[in-house]
Amino acid sequence: MVTRRGFLGSGAAAAASGLVGVAGGSAAATVITNQNQETFAAKRELSFRGNHQMGIEADLQAVTNFVSLDIKPETDRASMLRFMSLITDDIERLASGQPVLADPAPELAIGAARFSAYVGFGPSLFRKLGLESLQPEGFAELPKFKVDRLQPEFSGGDVLIHIAADDPIVLAHGTRGLVRDSMPFATVRFVQSGFAHTPGMVPAGITHRNLMGQVDGTANPKLGTEDFNQVVWIDSGPSWIQGGTLLAFRRIAMQLDTWDQLGTTSKEEVIGRKLSNGAPLTGEKESDTPDLAARHPNGLTVIPDFAHIRRAAPGAEGERIFRRPFSYDAGISKSGSVDVGLLWTAYNRNLETQFIPIQRRLDELDLLNSWTVPIGSAEFAIAGGPGPGEVIAEGLFS
């Protein structure tokens, strides 16, 4: 069977816009504007190849799946390399809005919609494959924290594929393709689904709100800065992890029934920020630096001792992380209690010197702990980005 199939898309589009240009006039301009709005989300692409894997140094997408996998007993280093070959090809195609090879439903590849996916590896994978010598510095299972109420079905895993996009159908279709190609090598341990704002709801770079109403992520290093590089991207150690990072993943349940009983003033003191605009209680706007020393006339600190931002502030040079938290909504009980929270992520070069000291301080004293309960936890070492022609993490498994 011979067909004149596809591949005329971009040429046809160019021809169409050329015709519009000839027609000229405001009517044509309106058509273009409408088309841009209709295809705004679909056409936006994130870059796949480079020093870093995609989907980390990027504004939050609308929807996400964290897919954690456990390798099969027979999976060895050689099969991991074949696994990564498939996943690399899949992500590259999905990130440009193309169907994966052998896609049983290629018609669902309707646009990139800022699709991203990256791959990381848990401490258990290094043990299973005898790769301990290639484990990055400062990377191990997180210690137990007092606040933790961890559930195994939300925790751990040998391999993480973290997928995100601005469109739920694009996400579902991409996730399906990546999971399908994982099945010769691994089984699914968990899939945790989350969301942030729809594109256009908040300007790029503006901090998102979580389901407690707080702006969440204010003190983050800014994307594309040297500061971000210093906090997040590893530049030493085994070659496979250079350009990569370490992820602490936490599923944090919110106790909204009791949180909602607090008044605005109490909520703001728990965090140390104003709910309205995220400004510290000592400032006027979100970007103002909190004045942790400021006191009320009665002598009490303006930002209370138990406030989240005080406890989370760096205790030493370099104690910083990059947070990229999505929300989750797992339903509502018969009595109307919502099962919501965060799929919280911290990216850093070294868990021992960056994330863990911060989390220890929050574990000791943070009034926010009364309403936020970690119920899932995992850690993954995220390989550097694939250069041209390279397979993700090929240096680890070759």
Added chain:
Amino acid sequence: MKKIAVLLASVLLLAGCAPAQQVEISDAWIKSGEMSVQGGMTAVYGTITNKTNNDIVFTGGQTAIAGLVEVHEMAMIDGQMKMQQIEGGLTIPAGQTAVLEPGGNHLMLMQLTGDVLAGDSVSVEFIFEGADSVTLDDVIAKPAEGGDEEYHSEEMEMSN
């Protein structure tokens, strides 16, 4: 989108003529599954574009991993859709594209010399009448089922 390496250069230099590219093959993949084991069979899929000004015929292929390679089609045999060899090959008119896909035309590999595992990269030569052959060195093996495929091959004696 991934670019597939097309190894035409040496052939063209020897021939002393320089058409940029006669045949373009993209999105090629080979199926990995329960049947793609040593002695078994599998198939190669992809998109073949005839960039010449003449009709060409896709007549077969060659690969180190298979003892027998044929161009197959899906046909109605005894009231059922089955796969069989295309007599004389698959004609691709000038400037047109042929899609090899599960449930349709494909390059059938039989008498496999080893297992084709998910994620393997396989070198496959596509052979044409009216154009130089094209060798792809990185045809990736995808875990895939579907396409309602039932193989019909006299060589394999699998017909009902």
